[in-house]
Amino acid sequence: xxxxxxxxxxxxxxxxxxxxxxxxxxxxxxxxxxxxxxxxxxxxxxxxxxxxxxxxxxxxxxxxxxxxxxxxxxxxxxxxxxxxxxxxxxxxxxxxxxxxxxxxxxxxxxxxxxxxxxxxxxxxxxxxxxxxxxxxxxxxxxxxxxxxxxxxxxxxxxxxxxxxxxxxxxxxxxxxxxxxxxxxxxxxxxxxxxxxxxxxxxxxxxxxxxxxxxxxxxxxxxxxxxxxxxxxxxxxxxxxxxxxxxxxxxxxxxxxxxxxxxxxxxxxxxxxxxxxxxxxxxxxxxxxxxxxxxxxxxxxxxxxxxxxxxxxxxxxxxxxxxxxxxxxxxxxxxxxxxxxxxxxxxxxxxxxxxxxxxxxxxxxxxxxxxxxxxxxxxxxxxxxxxxxxx
Amino acid sequence: xxxxxxxxxxxxxxxxxxxxxxxxxxxxxxxxxxxxxxxxxxxxxxxxxxxxxxxxxxxxxxxxxxxxxxxxxxxxxxxxxx
Numbered sequence: 001x002x003x004x005x006x007x008x009x010x011x012x013x014x015x016x017x018x019x020x021x022x023x024x025x026x027x028x029x030x031x032x033x034x035x036x037x038x039x040x041x042x043x044x045x046x047x048x049x050x051x052x053x054x055x056x057x058x059x060x061x062x063x064x065x066x067x068x069x070x071x072x073x074x075x076x077x078x079x080x081x082x083x084x085x086x087x088x089x090x091x092x093x094x095x096x097x098x099x100x101x102x103x104x105x106x107x108x109x110x111x112x113x114x115x116x117x118x119x120x121x122x123x124x125x126x127x128x129x130x131x132x133x134x135x136x137x138x139x140x141x142x143x144x145x146x147x148x149x150x151x152x153x154x155x156x157x158x159x160x161x162x163x164x165x166x167x168x169x170x171x172x173x174x175x176x177x178x179x180x181x182x183x184x185x186x187x188x189x190x191x192x193x194x195x196x197x198x199x200x201x202x203x204x205x206x207x208x209x210x211x212x213x214x215x216x217x218x219x220x221x222x223x224x225x226x227x228x229x230x231x232x233x234x235x236x237x238x239x240x241x242x243x244x245x246x247x248x249x250x251x252x253x254x255x256x257x258x259x260x261x262x263x264x265x266x267x268x269x270x271x272x273x274x275x276x277x278x279x280x281x282x283x284x285x286x287x288x289x290x291x292x293x294x295x296x297x298x299x300x301x302x303x304x305x306x307x308x309x310x311x312x313x314x315x316x317x318x319x320x321x322x323x324x325x326x327x328x329x330x331x332x333x334x335x336x337x338x339x340x341x342x343x344x345x346x347x348x349x350x351x352x353x354x355x356x357x358x359x360x361x362x363x364x365x366x367x368x369x370x371x372x373x374x375x376x377x378x379x380x381x382x383x384x385x386x387x388x389x390x
Numbered sequence: 391x392x393x394x395x396x397x398x399x400x401x402x403x404x405x406x407x408x409x410x411x412x413x414x415x416x417x418x419x420x421x422x423x424x425x426x427x428x429x430x431x432x433x434x435x436x437x438x439x440x441x442x443x444x445x446x447x448x449x450x451x452x453x454x455x456x457x458x459x460x461x462x463x464x465x466x467x468x469x470x471x472x
Binding site for chain 1 (some may be wrong): 392393394396398415422424425426427428432440442444445446447450451452453454456457459460461463464465467468470471472
């Protein structure tokens with residue numbers, strides 16, 4: 001496939017891995033060791049998925065540790081908002097439409113899939129636009145779309161509201177849960193538990209917002225960030241670019257994904273977001289807590305399309321299951337296999353936590369693609385620690 | 391969630407609603423071009439463009455010369471390391 005196959009060439013990947021090894025070995029500014037590796041965070045769940053799918057983590061030297069960030073909208077969805085979505089879906093007159101990603105996310109008592117099994121009219125759609133014909137075919141019922149995702153997905157929700165308005169569809173609304181990537185990064189950088197050396201920036205979010213919003217990361221927090229594509233060569237080249245910045249003593253925002261990302265982003269999409277949405281004072285993120293100015297809500301002049309205005313919702317904050325350690329995993333301070341329920345009580349078939357639900361979640365990626373050599377290494381370390389203790 | 395797949399616009403199906411048929415790896419699907427149409431790029435001019443498709447919308451055009459430039463830089467690394 002054009003624009004895909006060219007970026008999956010194994011020989012080029014080997015050359016990039018050689019260059020990564022060279023940069024780790026040969027520069028006096030960065031002297032990582034396997035005991036104190038460089039910590040690079042890939043923010044986006046799409047990158048996490050690619051890193052595991054193509055075995056990138058295993059191919060890197062052990063002087064580089066990839067930390068899997070919170071850029072998976074399903075993973076950061078708090079249980080209280082899920083409960084609100086399920087409460088909406090269970091209203092007798094509602095047809096609840098959602099992307100497939102959100103169907104199996106556990107709320108405090110059930111998931112949307114379980115609500116559907118119990119009789120709620122929950123329908124999976126490919127695009128928010130697909131909800132509009134459902135609304136037109138069912139004029140006596142209210143069709144609600146579960147709007148989730150970062151800035152990548154927010155324009156599609158906004159444009160769907162504008163389309164509903166243009167067509168005079170009144171029985172359609174959005175339960176908006178769109179979140180913003182930069183405030184989440186700042187929350188991570190303000191967390192003293194997490195020491196990061198650089199970032200692989202989210203490619204598709206950046207097609208919308210451009211590269212300028214990340215300047216706070218380089219200028220205020222002095223961390224290099226490289227906006228990256230999703231193919232294996234994209235990710236490897238981005239790692240090279242971050243290492244090169246560290247070697248040069250630079251902290252800049254660079255763009256590896258220039259075939260799709262422009263500095264200014266996509267004006268049409270940004271205008272649609274700004275027309276329909278405004279920024280919430282704060283929004284709850286699973287694992288990260290409440291982050292100010294980190295979510296989008298529908299503006300008052302589009303209240304007709306706002307499910308939170310049309311319906312009364314439970315609107316409760318619900319703590320995560322006691323056994324679930326998704327919060328620490330999303331912050332990058334705990335490896336998935338160190339979670340007490342990983343692969344035993346919590347599996348993709350029966351997830352307790354959100355990181356095991358989505359294919360972009362770090363737990364699901366470790367479970368599906370296996371990092372047995374890494375896990376084995378950790379087990380050995382644990383055994384060594386035990387010997388020392390004894 | 392932020393999954394995007396490259397595809398080529400093969401037919402404008404509804405100019406008023408900015409809808410087009412996009413060929414993604416051999417599968418053709420109707421996609422909204424609302425994010426990529428503006429005064430500079432009227433809908434008729436989009437035919438043949440390569441775009442990134444996400445949840446039924448074309449998010450952006452793929453810049454062929456930038457893609458070639460990235461591939462050239464990758465080849466330079468291959469040359470340096472071999």
